[in-house]
Amino acid sequence: MRKPARIALALGAAASLAFAAGESDFHIPFEKYKLQNGLRVVLSRDTAVPVIAVYLIYDVGARAEEKGRTGFAHLFEHMMFEGSANLKKGDHFHYVQANGGELNGSTHPDYTDYFETMPSNKLGLALWLESDRMRSLAITPENLKDQQEAVKQERRLRFDNEAYNTAIIDKWPALVFGNFQSSHSLIGSFEDLEAASVDDVAKFFKTYYAPNNAVLVIAGDFDSSDAKKLVEQYFGNIPSQPQPVRPDMTEPARTQGKTETVADQHARVPGVVIGWPAPKRHTDEWYALGMLDAVLTSGESSRMQLDLVKGKQTVIQFDVGLGWPFAGFNDFKDPGEYAAFLLYKPNYKPQQIVDEVQEEIDRIAKDGVDDKELSRVKAVMRFQKVSGLQSSLARARLVGQYELLDGKPEMMDQDFTNLFKVTSPEIQAVAKKYLMASRRDVLMIQPAPPTPAPKPAPAKEENK
Amino acid sequence: MRRFVFALIFAGLPLAAQTVDLTKPPVSKDPRPYKLPPVTETKLPNGLTVMLAEDGRLPLVTSQLIFLAGNKRDPKEIPGLAASVAAMLMQGTNTRTYQQIAQELDNLGGTLTAATGADSLFMDSSVLSENALKMLALMSDIGRNAAFPQNELDLHKQNRKQQLLVQHSQPGYVANEEYRKLIFGDTPYAHVGPTADAIDKLDRKALADFRDTFLVPNNAYLIIVGKLPARADLMKVITIEFGSWQQKAVPAYTAPKPPESKRQLVIVDRPGSVQADMRLGKVTVAMSDPLYFPESVGSIIEGGGPSSRLFLDIREKRGYAYDVHTEPSALADAGNFATVTQVRNDVAADALQGILEHLDRMAKEPVAKEELSDAKSYANGVFLLGMEPQGGLANRLAQIKVMNLPKNYLETYTTKINSVEPDQIESMAKKFMATDNDTIVVVGDTSKIQKSLEKIGTFQVVQPEGAKPTQ
DSSP, rough: OOHHHHHHTTTTOOOOOOOHHHHSSSOOEEEEEETTOOOEEEEEOOOOOEEEEEEESSSOGGOOOTOOTTTTTHHHHHHHHOOOBOOOHHHHHHHHTTTTTTEEEEOOOOOOOEEEEGGGHHHHHHHHHHHHHHHHHHOOHHHHHHHHHHHHHHHIIIIIISSSSHHIIIIIHOOOOOOHHHOOOOSOOHHHHHOOOEEEHHHHHHHHHHHEEEEEEEEEEEHHHHHHHHHHHHHTTTTOOOOOOOOOOOOOOOOOOOOOEEEEOOOOOOOEEEEOOOOOTTTTTHHHHHHHHHHHHHTTTOOOIIIIIIIOOOEEEEHHHHHHHHOOSSSOOSEEEEEEEEOOOOOOOOHHHHHHHHHHHHHHHHOOHHHHHHHHHHHHHHHHHTTTTTHHHHHHHHHHHHHOOOOOOOTTHHHHEEEEEHHHHHHHHHHHHHGGGGOOOEEEEEEEOOTTTOOOOTTTTTTT | OHHHHHHHHHHHHOOOOOOOTTSOOOOOOOOOOOOOOOOOEETTTTTTTEEEEOOOOEEEEEEEEEEEEOOGOOOSSSTTTHHHHHHTTTTTTTSSSSSHHHHHHHTTHHHEEEEEEESSEEEEEEEEEEGGHHHHHHHHHHHHHHHHOOOOOOOHHHHHHHHHHHHTTTTHHHHHHHHHHHHHHTTTGSSSSSHHHHHHHOOHEEEEEEHHHHHHGGEEEEEEEESSHHHHHHHHHHHHHHTOOOOOOOOOOOOOOOOOOOOEEEEEEEEOOOOOOEEEEEEEOOTSSTHHHHHHHHHHHHSSSSSSIIIIIIIIIIIOOOEEEEEEOOSOOOOSEEEEEEGGGHHHHHHHHHHHHHHHHHHOOOOHHHHHHHHHHHHHHHHTTTTTTHHHHHHHHHHHHTTTTTHHHHHHHHHHHHHHOOHHHHHHHHHHGGGOEEEEEEEHHHHHHHHHTTOOOOEEEOOOOGGGGOO
C-alpha cells in the first residue's frame, strides 16, 4: 500500500512523502512494529532536510487524575525533565540544546507527549535521553518541590494573570461535564498541586510511564535498520507493567444544558463560550459534526466569518472546535464537547450572541448545505491537511496520536475519507440531534473592575 | 579527533555484536550536510524582484509579496497605518468584494494573509500546487487594486479598537509597548501598534495614499517556494499578473538615529496582577551589523532556551519564574536586546536583581569554551530545523532583502556563527548587555511591587495606554 522506505534507499533517491493527485489520496508513509515489552514503534521517513523528530506519547492525560490531585498529570510531565539514573537535573535540556535541538512536553486530556527535534545524526542521543527517563526517572522531594513551584508559576502566567483563561480552564469543564474525570481543572488548584507527594509521583510513573503504555515515533531523516537497532538497544529491556485501566469516563445522563456567568477582572472585551455534548469518536455523527464545524468556521468564507463578523458585525473573533479548548477534532477520546468561544462588541448582550450562533446552526439544520459550499469547505480541509505535515514533528505527532488513540495510524486517512463522504442531510441530522438550544451550555465572561488595590489579595495567590 | 577513532573501531565490528553503554550518551556520526535548494532571482522591467525555489516534497506552494513599507513608514500622527493598510488589502478590490475574495481563496485550497512588521508589509500565501497560478492572480489583484470600501473600513476600525482593548489586557503586550516607546523615543521603531486615536483618524484617503506611495513593484519582492509549475508557465503568469504594474519612485528613507540608551525605570500599573511582567534592555544594532552574530550567540548563552544561564538560575534554581529568556531582536536599521520574565509579586525585586547581575557578569567575564560551542551548535541546529516548512525558507529569503543582508547570508550563516570568539561576545556584552543604561519596564500591581523594587531604584508609575476611556 505504501512505498517502503527501503526501495527509495536502494534506488539512491531521497525518501519522500507519498501523494497522488486524487482528491484526498495523500499519505504519510509509515512502518510500525512492537517491542517485546509492548512499546509500540512507528517510523516515518522523509530525508529532505537532515533532521529528525523523536516523539514519545504516553497513554495518560489529565483526565486520569484522581480527586484531590487535580493538575497532577501536568506536574508529572514537569518531573520528566528533572533527571534520571544517568542524567542529572538539567542534563536533558543541556544535551538537546548543546546538540542543536529543541524539546518540549505537553499534557492533554487523554495523553501526554514529549519530543526532541534534532539534526539527524543525533537520533541515538534523543533515544538515549527518552529511554533513560522511561527506565529510571529521578523522583526526589527536591525535584517535586521545584516543579510544584514551577507549575504554580505557570498557572499564574498562563491563567490567573490573563483574561478569559481562568474561566476557560476552571469553569468550562465543570459546567459541561458531570463526571469528575472530565469536569475538573486540568491545570489544577494550588491546594491539590501542593498536596502531591513523592509516593504519588512514583506510583504514577510505575503505572503509566511503562513501555507498554506508550508509542515511540521517529520521523525524518534516518536509516530504517539503524533506527530499529537503536530502539531495541535503548528501549528493549525496559520492563513492562500491568496495563493500566482507564478510569470510567461515563457522563451522567443529562437533558438540559447549563448557563453560568463569571466576572473577569482582566477582561476588557466580553466573551462567551457556547457548547454542546458531542457524538462519539469515529461514528457517522462525529464525522457529520466535523463537516458542520468546517462549514461554520473553516477558511475565510465560513458562515461565522461572513454572517456574524462581516454581516451582523456583532462578533469580533471566534475560536471553535470539537474538544475545544484542550484538544482538537481528532486528538481526544470520548466524551467530548463541541464548543465555540467568541469575543463580541460590548454594546451587545451575551444572549444576543448565543441566539445568533444558534440561528446559524438552526439554518443549517433547516436548509442544509449546498454542493458548492461543501466543495469549498473540502478544498480548505485538503489544504489544511497537506500544509500541516511540513515538519517531521508535525508528522510524528499525527501518526503517534492515531496509533495511541486508535491503534491505527492509517485511521488518519480513513477519517479524512469519511469526512469527505458526509452529505448535507447527515449534517442537518446531526445539527438537529446534537446542537439544539436545550442541550446548549453557555459560559458568559464579563469584564469586571479589578479588585480595589488596598484589599488583601485573594487567598489563592498568597499560598505558601 | 576522538569521534573519528570511535567510528573506525565500530566499523570493524560485526553489527550483531554491538552493545550499547546505557550510562553514557552515544557518540554521534558526522552530520549529513544540507544543501539549500537553488534560488533563481530575476527582475522584471518594472523593478519587481522575483525569487523562485523548488521544494517538491508536498503538493504545496508558498508565495510571498513583500513591500519595504513597514510600521516605520507610518506617519507620525497615524501610528498603525501600515498595518491597517495590510488588513484592508484583503477587504475588497476594484473588481472583488471581500466575500468574493474569501470564497475564491477557499475554493483554491489555500490561505492568504497580509500584515506588517517594523520594516515591511508582507502578503503571505500558501496553496495546493495545482492552484498556485490562480493564487498569484489573486495576490496580484489584492496587492495592486485594493479599494478600501468604506463599509469595510468602518468595521475594521470598530474591531481594531476592540482588539486593541484585548491587547491592552495582556501584560506582555503592555510591557513591550511601553519598553519600545522608552528605548526608541521619538524614532519610528518606537511604536508596536496603533492608538485608539490613530484608529479614529483612519480614512480611505490615508490608506490609498500609503498604497500609492509604497505598494509599487520597484519596492517589492515576490518570493515563491514549493512544488512549482513548469518555469515557463510560471514566468508567463508572473509577467501577465505583475508585468504591467507601473513603477514609481519611492520617497527616500533615512533612518533617524535612536536616542542614547539611559537608565529608565517604569512601572505600568495593572491592579489585580498576580505577577510582575518585566521587560528590560536597550537599543542595539541592525541585523546586517557584524555584531549581530556575537549578539545572537551571546543571547543563547544568557537566555536562549532551557540550558541558558538565566533559565537555570532564575527558574530552575531559584524558582522565581516559569519563563525567563532573552530576545535579540534585530531590524533593518537598528535592533534591541531585551530580557523578559514574569515573576510572582513577592519575588519581583529579587528576580530583577538576579537578572541584572547575570547580564552584567557577561560584560565582565569571558564565556566558557564549552558554553560557547554548545550555543553555536544550538544556533546551527535551530537554523536547520527551520528549513523543513516551506515558509522557513521563504521567510529567510525575504529577510535577506528586507534586512539588507548579503546575498550568501544563508550559505554562510553556519560559518559566521562558528567564527564567533569569546572576546567578541565580551565586547558585545559591554555594549548590549551591561545594565547601567538599561530601560526596565515592569507591568504589575503597583501596590504589591513598588516598595520592594525601591532597592533597584525609583520607578516612575504610569497608566497603560489602554486605561484611557476609548468610547
